[in-house]
Amino acid sequence: MFSNILIWFVIVPVLMMIGLAFCDNSNMKAIRGVMVAGSTVLLAMSIWLVVDFLGLRAAGDTSEMLYMGSWMWYAPLNIHLAVGVDGISVLMLLLSGIIVFAGTFASWKIDPLPKNFFLWFCLLSTGVFGFFISIDMFTMFMFYEVALIPMYLLIGVWGTGRKEYSAMKLTLMLMGGSAFLMLGLLGIYWHGTPEGGVHTWNILEISHNASIDPSWQNLLFCFTFVGFGVLGAMFPFHTWSPDGHACAPTAVSMLHAGVLMKLGGYGCFRIAIFLCPAAAQELSWIFIILTGISVVYGAFSACVQTDLKYINAYSSVSHCGMVLFAILMLNQTAMTGGILQMLSHGLMTALFFALIGMIYGRTHTRDIREMGGMMQIMPYLGVCYMIAGFASLGLPGLSGFVAEMTIFFGAFEHSELFYRFFVIAGTSSIVITAVYILRVVGKVILGPVQNEHHRELTDAAWWERLATVTLIVCLAGIGFFPNWLNETIRVSFEPIINALNSVF
Amino acid sequence: MDYSQFGAMLPELIILGLFFVVFLADTFSKEGEKKWLTPFTTILFLLSTVAIWLIPASGETIFGGMYVDDTACKAMKAILNIGVFIVFLQAAEWTESDEMIVRKGEFYELILVTLFGMYLMISARHFLIFIIGLESASLPLAALVAFNKKHYESHEAAIKYILTAVFSSAILMAGLSYIYALSGGSLYFADIAKAVTEGTRSGLLIVGLAFLIAGIGFKLSLVPFHLWTADVYQGAPTAVTSYLSVVSKGAAAYAFFIIFVQVFGAVFSDLWEWMMYAVIILTITVGNLFAMRQKNMKRFMAFSSISQAGYIMLGVMAGNLGLASMMFYIFVYIVSNLGAFAVIAAIESKTGKVGMDDYDGLHKTNPWLSFVMTLAMFSLAGIPPFAGFFSKILIFTSVTASNSMALYMLVLVALINTIISLYYYLLVVKAIWIKPGEAKIERFDSTRCERVGLVICVLGIVFFGLVPYIYDYCYEAVKTAYGILI
Numbered sequence: 001m002f003s004n005i006l007i008w009f010v011i012v013p014v015l016m017m018i019g020l021a022f023c024d025n026s027n028m029k030a031i032r033g034v035m036v037a038g039s040t041v042l043l044a045m046s047i048w049l050v051v052d053f054l055g056l057r058a059a060g061d062t063s064e065m066l067y068m069g070s071w072m073w074y075a076p077l078n079i080h081l082a083v084g085v086d087g088i089s090v091l092m093l094l095l096s097g098i099i100v101f102a103g104t105f106a107s108w109k110i111d112p113l114p115k116n117f118f119l120w121f122c123l124l125s126t127g128v129f130g131f132f133i134s135i136d137m138f139t140m141f142m143f144y145e146v147a148l149i150p151m152y153l154l155i156g157v158w159g160t161g162r163k164e165y166s167a168m169k170l171t172l173m174l175m176g177g178s179a180f181l182m183l184g185l186l187g188i189y190w191h192g193t194p195e196g197g198v199h200t201w202n203i204l205e206i207s208h209n210a211s212i213d214p215s216w217q218n219l220l221f222c223f224t225f226v227g228f229g230v231l232g233a234m235f236p237f238h239t240w241s242p243d244g245h246a247c248a249p250t251a252v253s254m255l256h257a258g259v260l261m262k263l264g265g266y267g268c269f270r271i272a273i274f275l276c277p278a279a280a281q282e283l284s285w286i287f288i289i290l291t292g293i294s295v296v297y298g299a300f301s302a303c304v305q306t307d308l309k310y311i312n313a314y315s316s317v318s319h320c321g322m323v324l325f326a327i328l329m330l331n332q333t334a335m336t337g338g339i340l341q342m343l344s345h346g347l348m349t350a351l352f353f354a355l356i357g358m359i360y361g362r363t364h365t366r367d368i369r370e371m372g373g374m375m376q377i378m379p380y381l382g383v384c385y386m387i388a389g390f391a392s393l394g395l396p397g398l399s400g401f402v403a404e405m406t407i408f409f410g411a412f413e414h415s416e417l418f419y420r421f422f423v424i425a426g427t428s429s430i431v432i433t434a435v436y437i438l439r440v441v442g443k444v445i446l447g448p449v450q451n452e453h454h455r456e457l458t459d460a461a462w463w464e465r466l467a468t469v470t471l472i473v474c475l476a477g478i479g480f481f482p483n484w485l486n487e488t489i490r491v492s493f494e495p496i497i498n499a500l501n502s503v504f
Numbered sequence: 505m506d507y508s509q510f511g512a513m514l515p516e517l518i519i520l521g522l523f524f525v526v527f528l529a530d531t532f533s534k535e536g537e538k539k540w541l542t543p544f545t546t547i548l549f550l551l552s553t554v555a556i557w558l559i560p561a562s563g564e565t566i567f568g569g570m571y572v573d574d575t576a577c578k579a580m581k582a583i584l585n586i587g588v589f590i591v592f593l594q595a596a597e598w599t600e601s602d603e604m605i606v607r608k609g610e611f612y613e614l615i616l617v618t619l620f621g622m623y624l625m626i627s628a629r630h631f632l633i634f635i636i637g638l639e640s641a642s643l644p645l646a647a648l649v650a651f652n653k654k655h656y657e658s659h660e661a662a663i664k665y666i667l668t669a670v671f672s673s674a675i676l677m678a679g680l681s682y683i684y685a686l687s688g689g690s691l692y693f694a695d696i697a698k699a700v701t702e703g704t705r706s707g708l709l710i711v712g713l714a715f716l717i718a719g720i721g722f723k724l725s726l727v728p729f730h731l732w733t734a735d736v737y738q739g740a741p742t743a744v745t746s747y748l749s750v751v752s753k754g755a756a757a758y759a760f761f762i763i764f765v766q767v768f769g770a771v772f773s774d775l776w777e778w779m780m781y782a783v784i785i786l787t788i789t790v791g792n793l794f795a796m797r798q799k800n801m802k803r804f805m806a807f808s809s810i811s812q813a814g815y816i817m818l819g820v821m822a823g824n825l826g827l828a829s830m831m832f833y834i835f836v837y838i839v840s841n842l843g844a845f846a847v848i849a850a851i852e853s854k855t856g857k858v859g860m861d862d863y864d865g866l867h868k869t870n871p872w873l874s875f876v877m878t879l880a881m882f883s884l885a886g887i888p889p890f891a892g893f894f895s896k897i898l899i900f901t902s903v904t905a906s907n908s909m910a911l912y913m914l915v916l917v918a919l920i921n922t923i924i925s926l927y928y929y930l931l932v933v934k935a936i937w938i939k940p941g942e943a944k945i946e947r948f949d950s951t952r953c954e955r956v957g958l959v960i961c962v963l964g965i966v967f968f969g970l971v972p973y974i975y976d977y978c979y980e981a982v983k984t985a986y987g988i989l990i
Contacts, residue, residue, distance in 0.1 A: 074894075074972045076828070076979045076988075077901055138897070142888045149887045152930060156938040164938055168930065175926055179919035182897070183912065186904045 004069040005049060006083040009093065009129040010143075012042055013122045020122065025115045032108070035118055039101045042125070046097030053090045054488065064204060064495050065135060073139075082136035082202055087492035088339055091485065092132045092259075092266060095346045098474055099258040100125050105467040106354045107251035109361075110158065117158055120150040121251065128259050137185045137201040137271065141178070144267070147260055148174045148231075151244070151252070159247040170244035174231055181227025181267075187220040188212065188275055206275055207499055214278045221279035224272040225287060232264025232324050233317045234287070235294040242301075245313035250357025253309070257316045258350035262342045265323040269335065269496060273327065277499040284328045285418065291328060292422040294321025299432035303439070308356045308366040311436060312349065315392060318429055319345040325426060326407040329419075330500055332493050334410025337403055339489045344391065344399035344478060351388040351471040355381055358464050362457040368440060373449035378459040382445045384468045389437040391475050394430055399478035404430060406486070512564040512573050515581050516623050518552045523616040530609025538608060542599055545612045546592045546953075553585040563985075569692055570630035577627045579981035580758045580831055583974075586960075587751040587838040588619055593957035594846050595743035597853055603654065611651065614644040615747065622755035626762075631680055631691040634759065638676075641752065642669040642723065648747070649740040661739025668732040672722030679715025682708045693767045701770040713768060713776050717783065720763070723756040724813050727786040734794075737806035742852055745802060746845035749809040754834040757816045761827055764820055766986075780820060781910070785917050787814030792924040796931075801848050801858045804928070805841070808884065811925060812837055815899060818918060821911060822902040824988045829899040831978040836883065836895040839964030843880035846957050847873050854948045863935040865943035873950070874936045876958050883965045885929040886922050891969030896922065898975065 001007060016038035023030040056066055065084030073079045085093070103121070110117045127147025134140040148171065155167035185201075191213060192206035193199050200206060212220065230237040241261075245253050273280040298318030305311045319341065326338030358381055359374065360366050375382035391398035394405075411423040449455065460468070478485060510517065526545050533541065561578040565571070592612075599608035617640060624637025646669065650662030684691060686708055687699040700709070721729040737745045768776060791811030798804035816837065819830025850873060852858050867874040883892035900915045950958070968974045982988060 074898070074975060076825075076976070077898065141897075142893065145888045145893065149882065153933070153937060156934060164934065167938075168927070168934075171930065172923055172927055176920070176923045179916070179923055182900065182919055183916050186901060186915065187912065189901070190904055190907050 001069070001071055004067060004083065005045070006067050006069065006085060006133040008045060009042070009133055010126055012038055012045070013126040013129065017119055017122045017126075020115055020119050023115050025113055028114060031114050031118060035104045038122070039097075039104045042129075043097040043101040046094045049085070050090050050094050053085070053087070054484070057087075057488075057491070068135075070136075070202070078198060078200055079138045080136045080202065081139050083133045084135045084204075085133060087488035088266070089132045091339065091343060091488065092262060093129065095262070095343055096125070096128050096132065096259045098470060099255055099346065099350045102350060102354060102467040102470050103251035103254045105463040106254060106357060107249065108463045110249065110251075113157070117154070117249075120154050121255070124150040124154070124252075124255060124260075128255070128263065131263055132266070135203050137188065137203060137206075139201075140203075140267075140271075141182060141185055144181075144263060145175075145178055147263065148178065151248075151256065151260075154252045155244060155248045158249040158252070160249070161247045162243070163247045166243040166247035170240040173237065173240040177227045177230025177237065179227075180223045184220045184223030184227060185271070187216060187223070188271070191216050191220070192275065203270065203275065207495070210499070210502070212276060217276040217279035218283060221272050221276035221283055224276070225268055228264045228267035228272060229287070229290075229324060230264070232261060232268065233294065233298075233320045234264075234324055235290050235297060235317075235321065238294060238298070238317045238321075241317055242310055242313040245316065245353070246307060246309040250353055253353035253357070254350040257313070257353060258346040261316065261320050262323075262346055265320065265327060265338065265342055268324060269327045269338075273330070274496050274499055277496075278503045280330060281500065281503055284330060288325065288328050288419075288422055291321045291325040292425055294318065295325055295426050295429045296432070299429040299436070302436045303432060305436075306368050308359070308368060308440070308444070309353070311368075311440060312352045312356065315433065315436065316345070316349055318433070319349070319392075322404070322407060322426065322429070325422075326410065329407075329411050329414065331410050331413055332490060332497050333413065334407055335493050335496070336486060336489045337406030337408075337410050340399070340406055340478070340482065340485065341403035343485070344403045344475070347471050347474050347478075348388055348391045348400065351384065351468060351475070352392070354464075354467055354471070355385050355388060358460060359385075363451075363454060368444050369450075371444045371450055371454070372447040373454075374445050376449060377454050377457055380460045380465065381468075384472065385445055386441055387472055387475070389441050391479075393434045393437045397476070397479045399475050399482075402479060402482040509566040512562045512566045513571065513627075514559060514562070514573070515556050515578065516620060516627075518555060519616055519620045519623060522548055522552055523613060523620065526609065526612050526616065530613065535606060538605060539600075541609055541612070542596050546589070546596065549585075549589055549592055553582070553589055556585055557582045565629065567630075569694055570633050571624075571627050572629050573627060574985035575981040576827065576831075576985035579978055580626050580754070580834075581623055583831060583835045583838065583978075584619065584622060584751050584754055586835070587754065587842065588615065588747070590838070590842045590846070590957050590960055591615070591743055591747045591751070593953045593960070594746065594842070594849050596953035597951045598741065598743055598849070601853075603652075607651075611648070611743075614648050617644050618642075618648075618752070622752065625755050625759040628759070629693045631683075631693075634763075635673075635677070635680075638723070638759075639673065641755065642673075645669075645744075645748065645752065648744045649736060651744060652741050655739070657739035658741065659739075661736040664732050664739075665736045668722055672719050672729070675715050675722075676719025679712045679719055682712035682715070686712065693763070697767045697770070700768055705771060705774055709771070710775055713771075714779060716763065717776070717779055720756055720760050721783065724753055724760065724817070725810050726783050726813060726817065727790040727810065730787070730790070730810050733810055734803045734806040737809075738800060738802045742802065742845060742849040745805070746842055746849070749805065749845070750834075750838045750841050753809070753813055753816070754838065757813070757819070757830065757834060760817070761820050761830060765823065765827070777821070780817065781914060784814050784817050784821070784914065787811065787817065788918055788921045789924075792921050792928070796924070796928045798928075799860050801860055801863075804860065804932075805844060805848070808925070808928070809841065811921065812841070812884070815896065815918060818899050818903050818914070821914065822899075822905060824982055824986050825902040825905055826899070827986070828975070828979040828982040828988065829895070829902045831982070832975045833895040833899050835974050835978075836891040836964070836968065839961045839968070840880050840883035840890075840892055843876055843958065843961030843965060844884065846954060846961060847877045847880070850950050850954050851945060855945055857945060860932065860935055862944045863932065864939040865941055866936045866945060867943075869943040869945055869947040872958075876962055877936060878933050879962060879965050881929040881932050885926045887926075889970055890965050891967075892965070894969040894972075894975070
């Protein structure tokens with residue numbers, strides 16, 4: 001069991017938690033030591049995994065999932081701890097590794113109770129990593145919930161603003177989604193095996209069996225898609241997102257918007273679409289309407305906000321809506337674009353939240369009306385903010401452009417009027433994004449200095465520079481060399497596309 | 505009469521023997537020299553618990569089929585024993601108080617007698633034995649509820665408890681008399697099961713079943729038979745409340761399962777599925793809705809335990825697979841609920857505070873108690889990686905095994921209710937960790953016994969979900985005794 005590399009993605013955060021448990025709240029050095037060591041190991045592991053994965057693929061290993069492992073857990077119900085990764089999960093692990101690493105540095109000076117903060121932060125990371133390595137629905141769901149619950153305390157204790165309200169709202173709405181999700185998973189478990197077979201939670205086995213009755217598929221697809229869709233901030237279940245992100249501490253906003261919301265999109269295609277393909281073909285139009293609304297509505301809402309974090313949170317609703325929108329197009333190009341968008345949005349939004357946290361830590365305000373001229377005061381952070389903004393509005397050379405282009409190319413493959421209408425509506429969001437990004441850049445970064453006291457503020461410290469540089473390098477990396485990503489993702493979608501095509 | 509038959513009742517004999525030892529020790533020790541009685545009883549009880557875990561079930565049916573000692577019954581008894589052991593650890597400090605010191609022997613004796621009654625309820629295969637068990641499990645409890653002699657609430661609670669207990673027994677008897685008539689004059693479970701399978705679905709049977717549900721429903725505090733719960737839980741001494749809320753509920757739930765699934769299983773979908781369907785939905789929902797507004801921790805736990813009883817009852821909708829999940833649920837419920845009660849009891853005995861507002865900022869002064877309380881709340885709410893998550897999911901999985909749409913909807917209602925319950929469990933977490941201001945409870949050290957109890961609860965919460973040992977144990981026990989079909 002321990003010889004499998006994937007298991008260590010869960011074990012390392014747990015070890016970090018154990019290490020932290022022995023630290024004292026006042027001993028900041030020890031806490032930072034554990035966190036930096038652990039997150040560096042995680043980042044190194046995820047980079048190694050990507051390299052090794054690509055190596056194996058290049059050597060001609062074409063099996064659906066690699067590094068597979070399966071260990072019996074609850075034998076009576078055939079629950080396994082089953083792991084395995086394809087190209088998409090490998091990239092998601094890499095994304096999580098990067099953001100956990102950057103998040104550690106972004107919360108360098110967390111206060112109060114640093115030890116407890118990092119304990120919950122590590123539990124959150126355990127859930128995120130565990131989710132991406134699982135191919136057993138039960139463990140997947142377990143890790144999913146493990147990732148949700150620390151949010152309550154992380155926002156409630158270390159957040160800002162209306163934190164109690166936001167924390168409760170976020171937790172309850174996400175758990176509400178997981179209630180529907182659980183019912184869907186139970187249905188898939190009991191229907192996913194032909195008569196007389198041993199019931200299984202294993203996603204690959206269920207998809208090979210392909211034995212779910214179409215009428216049940218419709219129901220189960222709706223349950224699972226809505227369940228994951230809540231986390232993917234699908235309209236009308238997105239309302240937790242702006243409040244939650246705005247009130248969360250920096251590192252948590254980063255991890256949540258950067259990775260946790262991707263759990264939703266990932267689950268949507270890995271479970272809802274993969275296991276209920278007939279229903280996906282039949283019912284995707286409902287969710288295309290909903291996600292189409294998310295994309296446009298999120299962008300418009302961002303235009304009128306005055307709090308930097310709210311602007312970014314609504315922009316996340318819009319961009320994550322785009323992820324689900326792309327996945328629902330049910331063709332390889334658009335879905336590949338969806339994954340690229342996940343990566344791009346994950347890095348970009350983490351960068352945004354990190355920068356906003358750094359600016360807020362200095363100015364103690366996030367209201368754009370009270371700020372201005374950051375370029376003169378803290379040029380480093382100003383430049384970073386502009387880079388993040390350009391990535392968000394899809395400037396070529398950065399990741400956003402690649403992702404959105406691929407999505408709209410894929411979406412245009414559908415020639416029906418219905419699809420055309422929503423694709424055109426979706427593209428309009430690019431323009432609206434430019435409006436709200438440039439508004440902030442013009443006002444806060446480049447505009448005149450609003451508050452003379454701000455002139456005394458300092459620019460980024462080394463740990464802040466480290467966090468931002470890591471993210472910017474990745475953003476530009478995707479923008480300049482999208483090809484290898486594109487191929488990896490494309491190939492990984494083949495089983496899902498085959499399942500979808502075998503319906504007709 | 506063949507007295508060797510009694511040899512098959514080993515668990516009962518152990519408890520009865522323990523009762524006599526404690527009784528004699530209590531009687532012949534001098535007033536004021538009873539300090540040793542607490543460790544003495546607790547250690548002996550621990551030994552008996554280990555013995556009951558280890559000795560294999562005889563699998564015999566004795567007294568002409570009135571009593572059975574099979575693996576499932578034994579497993580259930582062992583689980584209850586763990587609960588009682590934790591209760592003893594929690595109660596240790598309370599029994600040392602001035603008011604209690606002379607009467608602490610009685611506390612242990614009464615608990616042991618009720619435990620004996622519960623054992624009989626579990627193993628009964630004849631309604632007479634069942635009634636004897638039920639009565640000896642509930643009447644001494646009234647004395648325990650009234651144990652705080654000088655507290656007016658304690659007396660009020662005892663009166664309420666004894667009246668409802670007697671009333672529910674009367675209803676139960678009335679129901680039984682109809683069943684007796686139907687079965688052609690037999691109270692053996694086997695005979696009744698045969699009569700029910702072969703006989704017609706008469707009105708008498710419906711009324712009889714409804715009365716049975718009502719009668720046992722009182723013990724389990726299922727809605728609409730729950731009205732006594734909150735007042736009794738609030739008024740009773742905390743150690744007794746925790747005993748009432750977990751152990752007595754667990755035994756009644758097991759007996760309920762045996763009676764309904766094994767005796768009346770043939771008329772499940774015709775007659776009582778819908779009754780239980782409604783009762784479960786009501787129990788979970790009403791318990792949750794009332795728990796949200798409680799400010800007193802003991803009342804809060806009362807309503808939370810009403811709703812938990814609804815989840816336990818989901819097991820009866822799922823056949824023998826449900827029984828295994830239900831037993832596991834009861835185990836997890838025991839460790840989680842007792843973990844919460846241990847904190848409440850420790851704080852109450854040190855400071856006398858039981859309001860939820862008093863817990864504001866608790867983590868600043870008592871980080872370990874805060875930690876245990878948080879774990880217990882998460883486990884009760886069904887949050888992974890704690891045991892409560894696994895027990896909930898396993899019970900939901902067993903209920904949906906039959907693939908009937910109605911049961912899927914039942915699970916959906918239960919799942920949505922977990923969100924409501926999460927809300928109020930988080931209120932406690934919020935009070936402890938998030939509420940600003942100075943802590944209202946000053947720093948104190950818990951006693952050694954309390955610590956041992958807390959450690960056991962934490963181990964149960966953290967490990968026995970991740971390690972499927974207890975679930976496998978329950979599953980194997982049920983499979984050996986009754987067989988399981990998936």
